[in-house]
Amino acid sequence: MPRSPEFYFVLLGAIKLGAKVGPLFEAFMEGAIRDRLKDSQARVLVTTSELLRRVPIKELPYLKHVIVVGDIKEEGPFIDFYKRMETASKDLEIQWMAREDGLILHYTSDSTGKPKGVLHVHNAMIQHVQTAKCVLDLRDDDVYWCTAGPGWVTGTSYGVFAPWLVGATNVIRGGRFSPEDWYQTIENYGVTVWYSAPTAFRMLIGAGAGLMKKFNLNTLRHILSVGEPLNPEVIFWGKRTFDLYIHDTWWMTETGAQVISNYPSMEIKPGSMGKPIPGIEAAIVDDNGEGLPPYHMGNLAIKKGWPSMMRAIWNNQEKYESYFIPNDWYASGDSAYMDEDGYFWFQGRVDDVIMTAGERVGPFEVESKLVEFPAVAEAGVIGVPDPVRGEIIKAFITLRQGYTASEQLKKEIQLFVKQGLAAHAAPREIEFLNNLPKTRSGKIMRRVLKAWELKLPTGDLSTLED
Structure with a gap:
């Protein structure tokens, strides 16, 4: 629908x-x-x-x-x-449900590409309410716009349940992305809280500041991001453009609601996922469920039992049980580290982490540095097998308008990453593309890039944007 x-x-x-x-x-x-x-x-x-x-x-x-x-x-x-x-009756006898009764079934693809049904129960709405208050900061008089479609978990958890549970006015707009239409929507309805995705923000950056100045966007007081990691450059753009920091939120279909976030009340560290919401215990653990010290990359894990935790993988109990590791941790499949202040920093999917010449490199860190380069609009990074280094880093890049692909540009980009990040993190190969494969929620599909590169089956592509 x-x-x-x-x-x-x-x-x-x-x-x-x-x-x-x-x-x-x-x-x-x-x-x-x-x-x-x-x-x-x-x-x-x-x-x-x-x-x-x-x-x-x-x-x-x-x-x-x-x-x-x-x-x-x-x-x-x-x-x-x-x-x-x-001819329908105006009266309805509501079926009262228990908190553990099934509510919603969302299908999502994992690293194998096969879609799986993730079941959530009515109890999840406890977390929808609390995060609507402490993360979205929604109030009775807010006009709220979540740009995600309801075919995805964001479009239901935070496009239907959360805003209406706390009594906010909810803007719903269909159609494809258009910078003019999006800015016009904010102006027309006086949007105060805006929840969107990094891909959309990057496309708005590409549309230029001149277009934005045609619209009155002064009603905005809080902007949030979801769907993929938020590059620091986008956060800085938000501050320059709206005088507002864009607050990143981390969660996934399996968690059912926001789990780690940047709240309005906390200091923003650009590029960080933020901290766990109250009542959530998160940690970086090894494969045995043992905690790792600050700045050690490992499995991003959530202590089992939060209100919106998935209750089943439909028709696949074995798959459901595989998400949990010793000491009652839910292993998210994301690789991250935690700093000394308790902020979490996303590094990539566990199966996306690149081992090059004995060094572990998170693709998101490299992608974030790449998009800081003036010519780069978007970047996706994968590891490619190499007989000497084990893997080398390859970057797939789309360019901003006005730039042309060339060998010289590749060298400039490689030097930029080498000087700004580390020599071992600089991509040894760069390929320019017109578009990157992304899900309709904005996530770059690294598994598709890797399948293309290695000439392997791509798996399920039903969530591909185009």
Whole structure:
């Protein structure tokens, strides 16, 4: 379903009836839809007449009812949404649920590329409320805009549940990204709190300061980021442009809500994920679940039992149990370190960390340095096998408008990283691309870059932006 009033009516209505809901992204094609509906064994689907053609109904034996928003003849499994709404009762007997009853099923891809269903329960809303207050800083009189679509966990946890649980006004806008439209939305509705993604902020940077000056954005008082690590350069841009720091937040589909964040009340260390929210215990641990001292890279882990923790991987108990390591830690799959002040610093996915000539290098650290170079718009970094060094660093780069790819530019970029970071962290290979493969939530898909480089299968690409 697209972001339409009908989507939100159905989502909240189904939850009130006690159903588990599973939002699907409107750009999914037939294969992605089939995989998710088949694995979830969904019995009811709500979609539009335009999107219905992508649903392989004959291949979905569990699907009994298809409610269509738009023109449809009621026969077989098909139900006309508007026709039924005309005669629907105005009264509803709500199904009261226990805190551990299933609420929402979100599908996400792991490093293998195979999508898996992550189940959250009603208890998660405790954390949605608390983080809406202490991280988003939402108040009754706020006008809040989360730019994520509801097909992703951010678009439900913080695009539906959190703002409405605390009584904020929630702006919902569909369509594709456009700098003019986004700035106009902030001006038109007087947005005060804005939650978006680093990719969007970088695209706004690329649109130039001249465009922004055409709009009145003075209502903004708090800006946050989610979806991928926030480069320091974007934080500095936010301060220069809006006189506001952009606050990074770290969490994932499996955590269900924000876990480590930069709060309005704390000092910002640009590039840091921040600190755990109150009540959350986080640490950097080794593979045996033992804590590591400050500045040692290891597994970013969360102590089991927070309110919004996933309760199952749908139809895959073995996969669910694999997330937990000794001493009751949830291993996030992210590599990070903690400094002496308790701030966490993301370094990459554990399976993305590069071992080059005996040194461990986090790809995000290199990517952050690369995007500080004036010509670089975006960068994705991977490790490539090398007979001498084990791995070498390769960077895939998109350039800002007005710059042209050349061997000389490669040398300048390599020298910039070498002088600003370390010699061993400088990419030995650079490839210029027109676009980087990203998920629709803005994460650079390093596994796809690596698959392309090594000529391996890319796995599931249903979350690919384009």
